Amino acid sequence: MSIARQLFDVVVAGVLAFVILLVGSVLAPELAQTLAIIVACGFYFSRYPWGSQDGSAINDRIDDLYDSYLPF
Template identity: 45%
Template sequence: MSVAHQLLDIIIAGILAGGLAFAVGAVAPELAVTVGVVIASMYYFSRNPWGASDPERINEEIDALYDRML
């Protein structure tokens, strides 16, 4: 995985964390940051769609999308 792919993963994870923290903050402000960080970490460290039958193929598709974006 290249540095550019890792940076894009971090940016996407940050957007997930921020969006979820904002959404959860309206309902449970004391849990907002925790939920955002947990979901962002799950994305960054796995990038496997939860419950997917073929996660390697999906990760390859994500990498191909990153290559087109970069």
């Protein structure tokens, strides 16, 4: 994985956390920040699991999507 793709995954995780935070602040204001962090971390660490370098089928599909739309 290139550093540019990892940075893009961090941006995607941040946007995902922001959306969860906005929606969660209306539905469950006490849990919104915690849910946003859990979902963003879950996304990022599912893409780059500790101790494992083999990708799953979902990660391969995400990489194929990146290849078709991103220049890096």
